[in-house]
Amino acid sequence: MKSPAKHPFLTSAVTLAAVLAAGALVRGLRPAAAADAPAAKAPSVLTVSIVTPQTETWPKIVQGSGPLAAWQEVIVSPETGGLRIAALLVDLGAHVKRGDLLARLSDEGLQADLRKQQAAVGRARATLAQATANLQRARAVDGSGALSAQKLDDYRISEATSRADLESAEAELDSIQLKLRQTRIVAVDDGIVSSKSAVLGNVVTAGTELFRLVRQGRVEWRPELDARQVSALRAGQGARVTLPGGEQVDGRVRLVGPTLSTSTGRATVYVSLPAGGPARVGMFANGAIEFDPQPAQTLPQTAVTLRDGRAYAYLLGPGDQVSSRPVTTGRRKEGRVEVDDLPADARVVAGGGAFLSEGAKVTVASAAEVSRVAQGSGR
Structure with a gap:
């Protein structure tokens, strides 16, 4: 058998295998906790409170704008x-x-005319008295044949003429007296x-x-509304008008215009405002007309965020992550706003939406924390 020293490649292979085996042994000896350590958690960006939509009965509102004008x-x-x-x-x-x-x-000229006409009436009365006396004497001797029938007729005609002259003079006197009264310009x-x-x-x-x-000092608000809005209005419905200075005035619909303008397709609504208030003729005001109470799904106004011209609500999802949901807003009342398109059990972030983004992680405040914050803000 040949010596190992005579086979260098074999020696290197053995050495490499030994190094790999040692590395595997070291890895096997690592603690299990270090191998299984989870990834770091994403931090919370905001502590929030959660609300759910509430259903309330609110009057339906029609918004409008228009001038203030005199009732009459x-x-x-x-x-x-x-x-x-x-x-x-x-x-x-x-x-x-x-x-x-x-x-x-x-009235100096009329006073002179008055005195002149009073004298004319006096003369006419005297003339009538003379003509009447002549007629009476003529009648007394009528049967004696001392007067002809023609002469008697002359007395009758003279008496009638004098009576007519007196009536004409009295009428002229009345006319002058009327003109004198008309020199006094009075409020009607x-x-x-x-x-x-x-x-x-x-x-x-x-x-x-x-x-x-x-x-009577009565001022009206006269907004122009389209056919759809006008069709739902009737006399007697309440309205709230906001004046340029910020004052709010309550009124009542007096009349809904019977026709629509052929150029604008809108009709004028006449809303009576209380006399003696801050409303002035010539102002231009915005307002709302209330009618027919209807159910409304509402949220606190702070729960709705405006972004890019649209309204959004942030809903809490799994893992305390939030997602934005477009909503359609409507009526507003006492710090709440009507919204559509939300599930009845939706968990909505009550405020701070301007600081949130899609998928952001939040911390939900406990009821005690929410109460403590509310009390602090009340102080």
Whole structure:
């Protein structure tokens, strides 16, 4: 048999096999815990509280926007013309009552005409008295043959003519007295002076607008709604209007426009607002009309996140990982918002959605922690 030293390749193979065997032995001697150690856990990005959708009965809401206008306007103008404005007694914004004096026209010429016509009436009455006395005397001697039938007829005609002259003079007197009363420009109803075009000293003509009133101080909100929205409305439904300054005013639908505009396809809704409030004619306001309460699936508004023009809710899944779910929002009330397309038993992250991403891991706060945080925020 040949010596091993004479076979170098065989010697190297034996050496390599020994090294591999030693390595396998070392691996076999590693602790089992080190071999089976799990991968490191993903960290939690946020501690959150969880809510589930609630079903509540809310009134259905129709949103709209439109101007504020007077319920009715009252135009105040003189009924007689050719007279000068002698006095202006109210200004813009004045609250007036029915019959209040707003302006006065000069009446010197009419006072002179009045005295002249009163004298004419006096003459007519005297003439009538004389004609009546003549007729009575003529009748007294009618049977004696002292007067002819023609003369008696003349007395009758004279008496009738004098009576007609008196009536004409009295009618003219009434006309002058009426014109005198018309020199007093008064409010025809309660209201607020919204416009004044009268100028002191100006000679006016009959029918010229001097003042404009918001009748009874009543203001209306007049949004324009489409056919689908209008079909669900009726008089008496409640509305809440938000004014430009942020004030909210409650009102009632007075009238739903009977026709739709041929150019816009929309109809005007007339919502009465309370008199004496902050609403002013000419404002443009947004608002909502409430009607027909219906069930609504709701979440806290903090549970809905707006991103890229859409609304999302984050749902808690296995392993405390969250996933985003698009939702359609609707009515809002007292810090809650109506949502669609969520399972009734969905576990929704109550807040902090802006800090979450798809598949992020969260820590769910216990009820005690949630209560402690709520109490702290209340203080």
